[in-house]
Amino acid sequence: MLLSKFVDELPIPPILKARWKDQFYTYYEVNMTEFKQSLHSELNDTTVWGYEGSYPGPTIEVESGEKVFIKWINNLPEKHLLPVDYTVHGAHLDVPEVRTVVHVHGASVEPESDGYPEAWFTKGFKQVGPYFRKQIYQYDNNMRACNLWYHDHSIGITRLNVYSGLAGFYFVREQRESLLNLPAGQYEIPLMIQDKTFNYDGSLYYPRKPENPVVELETSIVPEFFGNTILVNGKVWPFLKVEPRKYRFRLLNASNTRFYRFKLDSGQLIYQIGTDGGLMEYPIGVKEIILAPAERADVIIDFTNLEEKNIIVKNDAPAPFPDGDPANAVGIVMEFRVSLPLTSIDTSVIPSYMEPFPKIIEQSASKERYLTLNDNMDQYGREFMLLDNKPWDAPITENPKLGSTEIWYLINLTTDTHPIHLHLIDFQILDRRDFDVEKYNKERIIHYTGPALPPEPQERGGKDTVRANPRQVTRIIMKFGPYTGLYVWHCHILEHEDYEMMRPYIVIR
Numbered sequence: 111m112l113l114s115k116f117v118d119e120l121p122i123p124p125i126l127k128a129r130w131k132d133q134f135y136t137y138y139e140v141n142m143t144e145f146k147q148s149l150h151s152e153l154n155d156t157t158v159w160g161y162e163g164s165y166p167g168p169t170i171e172v173e174s175g176e177k178v179f180i181k182w183i184n185n186l187p188e189k190h191l192l193p194v195d196y197t198v199h200g201a202h203l204d205v206p207e208v209r210t211v212v213h214v215h216g217a218s219v220e221p222e223s224d225g226y227p228e229a230w231f232t233k234g235f236k237q238v239g240p241y242f243r244k245q246i247y248q249y250d251n252n253m254r255a256c257n258l259w260y261h262d263h264s265i266g267i268t269r270l271n272v273y274s275g276l277a278g279f280y281f282v283r284e285q286r287e288s289l290l291n292l293p294a295g296q297y298e299i300p301l302m303i304q305d306k307t308f309n310y311d312g313s314l315y316y317p318r319k320p321e322n323p324v325v326e327l328e329t330s331i332v333p334e335f336f337g338n339t340i341l342v343n344g345k346v347w348p349f350l351k352v353e354p355r356k357y358r359f360r361l362l363n364a365s366n367t368r369f370y371r372f373k374l375d376s377g378q379l380i381y382q383i384g385t386d387g388g389l390m391e392y393p394i395g396v397k398e399i400i401l402a403p404a405e406r407a408d409v410i411i412d413f414t415n416l417e418e419k420n421i422i423v424k425n426d427a428p429a430p431f432p433d434g435d436p437a438n439a440v441g442i443v444m445e446f447r448v449s450l451p452l453t454s455i456d457t458s459v460i461p462s463y464m465e466p467f468p469k470i471i472e473q474s475a476s477k478e479r480y481l482t483l484n485d486n487m488d489q490y491g492r493e494f495m496l497l498d499n500k501p502w503d504a505p506i507t508e509n510p511k512l513g514s515t516e517i518w519y520l521i522n523l524t525t526d527t528h529p530i531h532l533h534l535i536d537f538q539i540l541d542r543r544d545f546d547v548e549k550y551n552k553e554r555i556i557h558y559t560g561p562a563l564p565p566e567p568q569e570r571g572g573k574d575t576v577r578a579n580p581r582q583v584t585r586i587i588m589k590f591g592p593y594t595g596l597y598v599w600h601c602h603i604l605e606h607e608d609y610e611m612m613r614p615y616i617v618i619r
């Protein structure tokens with residue numbers, strides 16, 4: 111189905127209203143429901159899932175250090191909107207089909223409130239998973255100002271729940287940040303980018319059968335999912351009218367599998383000011399920005415003196431990344447129309463310096479872990495991926511001590527880039543280095559074949575998701591805390607995460 115581009119205006123998700131707020135804490139309730147929403151004006155309304163009747167969910171805005179309680183409430187139907195594969199971990203026929211649990215991606219949260227995949231719950235909390243601990247989650251928000259997002263994390267069906275619409279923004283604000291005089295208010299706009307495919311009746315399409323049908327499998331997990339349309343904030347190929355001035359955009363790749371390499375067709379620079387974990391030390395002017403699933407970038411685009419111009423955001427990332435097919439049909443993301451009059455003089459700035467970003471030094475690490483990313487084949491001949499060659503259910507092997515610093519070597523033996531995400535902490539990327547995969551497979555020895563490459567300028571800040579490229583060892587460094595307990599680390603390609611590319615880890619005393 112061919113949908114016209116740039117016919118619908120970009121929606122901006124509403125800000126979530128608190129049920130209670132005083133000087134001690136803030137309380138929110140968030141309902142998950144099924145409803146119909148227009149995702150493109152040429153398409154029948156689409157049945158989606160969302161938070162508080164909105165897809166994307168309403169934006170949650172908190173102050174750094176603000177104590178926030180959220181009751182996430184499942185009011186979804188008992189039957190899933192999309193085909194469930196009952197053969198994958200945690201999604202067998204012994205559990206209810208529709209399960210939810212919410213994770214705030216990038217947040218430092220106590221383990222009971224982190225959205226552990228097996229802490230799921232059903233409508234009215236009638237049934238809960240083995241790791242369910244509480245109905246009301248607590249967020250201490252002891253983080254720097256940053257651009258986080260919340261989404262579903264239920265074991266075995268995360269890809270389906272997020273694809274159905276269960277995702278929203280979560281911003282942490284800080285006084286210090288507002289002193290920088292960045293574009294703000296109506297000039298600060300979140301952009302959640304996703305890819306989807308639609309059936310002719312406007313409903314969401316998700317593959318139902320394996321490519322080579324297997325009798326036992328009525329539906330099947332797919333090793334990757336790529337949609338044929340691009341949505342921004344829940345609209346297909348939208349446009350945004352802007353004034354000839356500076357804007358701040360909070361970019362988030364909330365797609366299941368697709369990577370993006372964004373460019374402006376005007377050739378102008380994009381000024382990146384922040385990474386996953388908040389502001390960088392100083393801004394960088396870049397021609398393109400790569401975002402893997404779950405990665406974010408905080409950017410400023412300057413439309414000054416561009417009156418009456420239309421600027422298209424393009425994408426030329428191959429799928430799968432980095433060696434797959436060219437983007438072609440999905441090579442376009444959205445359009446900026448510099449068609450609004452300037453309402454007041456633009457006094458916002460692109461600062462020359464933002465804030466110090468202390469580097470974690472390698473010598474402070476007390477432990478190094480060597481962890482492989484592996485390709486595998488299941489009993490039905492389906493491809494699947496593992497971390498450290500271990501399935502989800504294997505005993506815990508990553509058990510960092512509270513307050514300790516570790517270096518993890520992510521040894522990618524597969525042919526794809528995997529965005530690796532750790533819960534609880536922000537890490538820093540040390541370097542990436544080519545190595546001999548064949549030699550490693552035979553002798554279990556890392557033989558480097560190139561120099562250690564520093565992180566890209568766009569990655570020099572706090573990160574919670576890192577692109578681990580094929581045939582490279584990617585090294586990250588992080589300090590574990592301030593909580594102890596059970597968390598997870600996983601690939602953020604949701605089709606991989608749902609099918610074994612996820613491992614528990616525990617922070618111990």
Ligand SMILES: [Cu+2]
Pocket residue numbers: 495527528529601602603606607611
């Ligand atoms: Cu992966």
